[in-house]
Amino acid sequence: AAMRSRAEVDATLQTAKLNAAELLPAVHCLSFGPQAGGGECCLLQLEPGLLVIRGEKDEHAVLCSKDKTYDMKIADTSNMLLFVPGCKTPEELNADPVSCNIIYSQIAGFSKNYWELRRCRPKLKKLRKLLMEDPYEGPDSQKDQTSTFSKYTTEDLLSLIQASEEEILHQLQLIDACKIEGYWRILDFDYKMKLLNHVTQLIDSESWPLSKVPLCACLEELGSLEPREMIEHILLSYGRKYVDDGEVFFEMHEDKICRAIAQMLLQNAVKFNLSEFEEVWQQSVPEGMTTRLDQLQGLALVDKSSRPETIFLLKVEDLPEDNQERFNSLFGIREKWTEVDITPYIQDLCAEKQTVGALLTKYARSSMLNGVKVYNSRRPIS
Amino acid sequence: HSGGAGALAQWVLLELQGELEPRQGGHLAGSLLGDLHYTCEGVPVLVVGHHILYGKVVQLEKPFAVLVKQGAAPQPGPGEPHGRYSVTALIKTKLLFKTRPKPIITHVPKKV
Numbered sequence: 101a102a103m104r105s106r107a108e109v110d111a112t113l114q115t116a117k118l119n120a121a122e123l124l125p126a127v128h129c130l131s132f133g134p135q136a137g138g139g140e141c142c143l144l145q146l147e148p149g150l151l152v153i154r155g156e157k158d159e160h161a162v163l164c165s166k167d168k169t170y171d172m173k174i175a176d177t178s179n180m181l182l183f184v185p186g187c188k189t190p191e192e193l194n195a196d197p198v199s200c201n202i203i204y205s206q207i208a209g210f211s212k213n214y215w216e217l218r219r220c221r222p223k224l225k226k227l228r229k230l231l232m233e234d235p236y237e238g239p240d241s242q243k244d245q246t247s248t249f250s251k252y253t254t255e256d257l258l259s260l261i262q263a264s265e266e267e268i269l270h271q272l273q274l275i276d277a278c279k280i281e282g283y284w285r286i287l288d289f290d291y292k293m294k295l296l297n298h299v300t301q302l303i304d305s306e307s308w309p310l311s312k313v314p315l316c317a318c319l320e321e322l323g324s325l326e327p328r329e330m331i332e333h334i335l336l337s338y339g340r341k342y343v344d345d346g347e348v349f350f351e352m353h354e355d356k357i358c359r360a361i362a363q364m365l366l367q368n369a370v371k372f373n374l375s376e377f378e379e380v381w382q383q384s385v386p387e388g389m390t391t392r393l394d395q396l397q398g399l400a401l402v403d404k405s406s407r408p409e410t411i412f413l414l415k416v417e418d419l420p421e422d423n424q425e426r427f428n429s430l431f432g433i434r435e436k437w438t439e440v441d442i443t444p445y446i447q448d449l450c451a452e453k454q455t456v457g458a459l460l461t462k463y464a465r466s467s468m469l470n471g472v473k474v475y476n477s478r479r480p481i482s
Numbered sequence: 483h484s485g486g487a488g489a490l491a492q493w494v495l496l497e498l499q500g501e502l503e504p505r506q507g508g509h510l511a512g513s514l515l516g517d518l519h520y521t522c523e524g525v526p527v528l529v530v531g532h533h534i535l536y537g538k539v540v541q542l543e544k545p546f547a548v549l550v551k552q553g554a555a556p557q558p559g560p561g562e563p564h565g566r567y568s569v570t571a572l573i574k575t576k577l578l579f580k581t582r583p584k585p586i587i588t589h590v591p592k593k594v
Contacts (some may be wrong), residue, residue, distance in 0.1 A: 109517055116534050118519070118527065128518035130496075130528075132510045143495075143573070144547045180498045182515075183548055187494040189539055189575055190524035207515060208493070214546065 104129045106202050125201045126193050130184065133206035141209035143181065144172070145216050163217060167266035170217040182210040219452045222263030224271045225421040228286070230260065231277060235288035239327055251283035276337040280329075287333075293364050295334040296357065298322050300386045303352070310388050313339065315348040355395045358385050362396055363413065371412035374402060397444035401434075416445050423449050427463040431477040436467075438474055490569065493548060495576035496528075498535070518577075526577045537579035546573040 109127050113120055135141075147165060163170045187205050234249035252260070254269075261268055277286050287295075302321055303313055315335065322331050335341070338357055339350030361384050366372065382391045393402065398416040402409060414433065420426045430437065430445055443456050450456060460466070464475040496518075516530035528535040548571040 104514070104517075112517060112529055113519075116529055118529075118534070122521050123527070124520045124522060126520075130515040130518055132513055132515065134511050137510045140551050141570070142549050142551075144549055145544050146547055147544065177497075178499070180500065182496040182498065183493050183546075183571075183573060184496055185491060185493045185571065187496075187518070187577075189494065190520040190526075191539075193520065194524075205518075207496075208548070215549075 103204060104202075109202065124190060124193055125197070126188070126203055127201065128184075128187055128203045128205045130205050130207060133208050136207050136209050141183065141211075143183070143211055143214035145175070145214055147217050162220065162223070162262045164262075164264040167264050169220055169222040169263050169267060171220045172215045173218045174213050175216040176213045178212075180210055180212060181214065182207050184208065221449070221451060222261075222267040222271075223421065224261065224263055224267065225417070227257065227261050227263075227268065227271055228275060228417060230257070231275070231284060231286040234285075236278075236280060236285040236291065237288040238291045238294075238330070241291075251285070253282055254284065257284060276333075278329075278333045289363070289367075292334070292337075293360065295326060295330055296338060296360060298325060299331070299334055299338075300357070304387055310352045310354065310386070312344075313350045313352060315341075315350065352386075354389045358389055358391045359395045359399060361385050362391070363399060366400055366411070366413040371403070371410045374409040374411045377411050398447075401441065414445075416448065419445065423459070423463060427477070431464075436469060436474040436476045437464075438472060442475060491571040492575075493571040493573050495542075495546065495573045497576055497578045497580075498528075499580065526579070528577075528579055532585055535579040537577050540576050540578050542574055542576055547571075548573065 109129065110120065113123075147168075147170065163172070184205050184207050186203070188203065230250075230252055234243075234247055234251065237243055250256075257268055257272075258265060263271070272284060275286060276292075277284050279285070299313075299318060299322070302308075302318060303310065306317070308314070313335070315332065318331055318335060319328050335350045338360070339352045341348065341350055343349070358381075362381055365377065365381060365384065378391070378393075385391055399413065400411050401414045402411050419429050426446065426449060430442065434441075439456070439460065442460070446456060446459055449459055460475055463478065465478050466473055466475050468474070516528055519527045519529070521527060524539060526537040526539060528537065547569045550568055550570045552568055
């Protein structure tokens with residue numbers, strides 16, 4: 101289309117009965133650019149903070165700020181959104197009056213919708229999966245020398261895991277990963293228990309209070325058996341570090357130690373007689389510690405319907421990450437669940453401000469069984 | 483990967499009600515939309531066809547990034563944006579036209 105002249109613009113103003121004296125001198129003549137309407141451009145609504153897009157080729161992209169992860173959702177407006185390069189606001193025109201009074205602006209594109217960012221759960225299951233490819237079995241293990249498995253630095257993980265840096269570092273801490281020779285490693289469970297056992301036996305033989313285990317003495321006594329970094333790592337994993345009078349001590353974490361020992365016992369069989377298990381478990385934990393079934397949330401499940409009652413290992417981290425798949429898996433294991441029993445196995449699925457109750461409403465159907473509210477699958481399980 | 487605000491062009495968003503129809507059923511590309519004026523008080527006035535639209539300048543709480551598809555093949559479906567995109571501009575301001583358009587009653591056009 102031919103470019104409009106100032107005279108034509110003024111004629112339009114007259115026809116429209118607009119008073120030029122009430123308007124700023126510059127007019128933008130808007131026309132559609134050659135690419136407009138081709139669907140090449142789209143809008144993405146941003147959240148504050150530096151954004152990076154993460155994900156491998158076959159994964160859905162997520163956007164990450166320093167500490168949060170978002171996926172993208174389309175938002176419809178009922179309006180038409182046009183995006184115009186080089187269009188000046190009244191403020192800009194007043195601050196820097198253009199020498200000419202006609203600006204030809206081409207609309208680059210338009211859309212009825214835009215992409216919205218929605219805070220989502222960071223996809224962290226892959227982190228564990230990657231590190232579990234090659235768990236660290238200790239310095240004596242022949243495996244490390246001959247290993248062909250990939251090892252991952254922090255940078256490697258940042259480029260492979262769909263989560264923000266803070267979320268990744270936090271997860272590494274939660275799974276008790278440690279850096280060995282610059283690579284993040286997860287400890288092989290048996291090696292971890294071997295290290296823990298050294299420490300608990302030493303605590304026992306020295307009669308140290310569980311709340312005040314001295315780091316130096318541990319390193320001295322155990323340094324000949326295991327690398328010092330590993331001894332310190334196990335103390336950090338199962339205790340809270342503090343300083344008293346210039347010396348470093350650890351307050352041992354009773355619940356976490358009892359839980360680890362339970363896992364060690366439970367992984368040796370499909371299921372156990374509950375009362376027998378409870379007896380062996382209490383005997384196996386360090387002197388002064390008390391075992392409680394609630395220490396095993398998300399680790400083991402009690403079957404109260406069997407006679408005698410039994411307990412078996414069920415780790416939440418072994419279950420699917422996707423909501424529907426998680427529920428399918430849980431209902432495949434047990435047809436009807438009480439809220440108390442299922443909560444530890446779905447808690448991690450809750451999005452920001454979402455409750456377990458909301459998840460249950462969405463993915464399960466409730467009914468009453470012997471006066472107790474239970475949840476079962478919405479669909480028939482094949 | 484988005485750069486800092488200094489690196490990207492700043493565009494403006496125009497938000498209009500309803501649909502856009504090309505005149506005489508032609509393609510939109512290349513055709514005129516209308517004239518955008520501002521009053522001395524800074525109120526945007528858009529003259530489109532036989533209508534006058536009054537709007538307002540809004541600073542966006544959440545700015546937009548304009549993504550441009552890289553590469554050829556169009557992607558199917560309303561799922562997430564597939565394929566590779568790059569950020570070509572940022573939008574921090576929009577001109578919102580929500581008032582009902584005032585029709586322009588034409589009489590004999592003045593000869594220019």
